[in-house]
Amino acid sequence: MSPTTPTRRALTRRSVLGTAGLLGAGTLTGCGIPSAYVAEERRSAPDRSGDEPRLVFSNWTQYIDADDDGRRPTLDAFTERTGIAVTYTEDINDNDEFFGKMGPVLIQGTDPGRDLMVVSDWMAGRYVSLGWVQTLDRVNLPHVTAHLDPQLAAPAFDPGRRRSVPWQSGITGIAYNRKELGRELRSTADLWAPDLKGRVTLFAGLDEALGLLMLAHGADIAAFTADDAHRAMDQVQKMVDTRHVRRFTGNDYTSDLASGAALACQAYSGDAVQLMAENPDLDFVVPEEGGELWAESLLVPNRAGHKRNAEQLIDHYYQPEVAAELAAAVQYICPVPAAREVLAASGEKEKAELAEHPLVFPTEEMRARLHTMRDVTSAERPVLHKVWGRITGV
Structure with a gap:
């Protein structure tokens, strides 16, 4: 297991409407606030890429390869090859929080202070629908065109991936303690078995x-x-009424499972890779009726001044050799299937084993059970959040 393997960063998201819910409506002009939607002609800024060989990249923590000295080899290789310096910042901690920070800047049409950022696809859908991100020039993305996983190529919020490109991907499924439970779980309905009462957690x-x-x-x-x-x-x-659900969680579901307080839970495949390495009694299953395939994607925000440089960096990570190095470090589902062959042929035991790991490179049988969810629209969100908030107590 790589020492850089992260716990799941992104998924302690707030379930209240907050700023994100309001701005998701697209227009607040009746309140004296400018419309949140940004028209196409207001999205781009003069591209300074040719004169300024640099860019600023915002990401989640522990979501890139790093060596013992704190260097990031794949970023260093990009700079060495292109001459483009990358200011890499780990300033994204929560999708809604970051949305609230970016919203006023993007609505006003001022410099966002970054050229590239990574958000979860359900949140990327909001950025796209609000017109807050720029259309990517596919001419600058030949490796993306050649190597992007077809199963991630056409999300409902961005058909054809014209404004977003997956950084990493994952599965929402079920993790459980197979040894203590004494049987396999095969479906989400199995979570409701009587002997699991009070030992199940769900995402908040x-x-x-x-x-x-x-x-x-x-x-x-x-x-x-x-x-x-x-x-x-x-x-x-x-x-909930029968106290079958122990509690609703964010990242901390992993501690409940590790301690035995929970025997089964909704879980992310990226966490499961690490959890199972630490405890062989644990297992992760994509339910028979299906699991959710999601991605966290790269976006170029409006008015970013180094768009072409950002596109070069995106395409850099779609070279199979580079994608393989990133996959070996973060151990989420790699959006570049061709990276599997690179890892398999590396001659390194850990990398060769990773090439065969179905939670990094899903099998065809597993892929047949994976589904992508459309984002919840701004019209639906208030009602659904109200009901879900009443259930969860959040």
């Missing part, structure tokens, strides 16, 4: 929890309806 965030729960009821989460969402939430309400 609506956007994190809902997809897997709707899949359990046979919904098409790429085109789910309000009825699909309420049917799933009604089931959870019953489990």
Whole structure:
């Protein structure tokens, strides 16, 4: 296990509407606040890439390769090859928090102070719908065109990936203690078995929890309806009323599972790689009825002054050799399937084993059970958040 393997950074997201919910409506002119939507002609700034060989890249913590001296080899290789210096900042801690910080700047049309950023796809959908990010020039992204995982190529919020490119990906499924439970779990419905009463945790965030729960009821989460969402939430309400659900969690679900306080939980594949390495009694399953495939994606915000440099960096990470180095470090699902062959041929035992890990390079059988969820619209969000907040107590 790589020493740089992260715990899940992003998923302690607030479930309240807050700034993100308000701005998601797109227009606040009736309140004397300018419309949140930014028209196409106001999105770009003069590109200084040719005169200024640099860019600023905002990311989550522990989401890139790093050596013992704190250097980031794949970024250093980019600078050495292109001459473009990268100011790398780990200033994203929560999707909603970062959205609230970026919102006023992007609405006003001022310099965002960064040329590239990574957010979860459900949040990227808001940036795209509000017109807060620039359209990428695909001419500058030949490796993305050649190597992007087809299963991540056409999210509902950005068909054709014209404004976003996956950084890393993952699965929402079920983690459980197979030894203590004494049997396998095969479906989300198995979480409701009587002997798991009080030993199950679910995600507190609506956007994190809902997809897997709707899949359990046979919904098409790429085109789910309000009825699909309420049917799933009604089931959870019953489990809360009977004290079957121990609690709703963010990142801290991993501690409940590790300590034995929880025997089964909603979980992320990236965490599961690390958890199973530390405790072989634990297992992770993509339910028979399906698991949710998600991504966290690179975006170029409006008015960024080094767009072409940012596009060069995006494309750098889609070279299979570079993608392989990043995958070996972070151990999430690699959005570049061709990186698997690079790792397999590396001659290094750990990397060769990683090439065969289904939670980094999913098998075709597993892929057949993965589904991507459309984002919750600004019109749907108030009602769904109200119901989910009542259930979770958040």
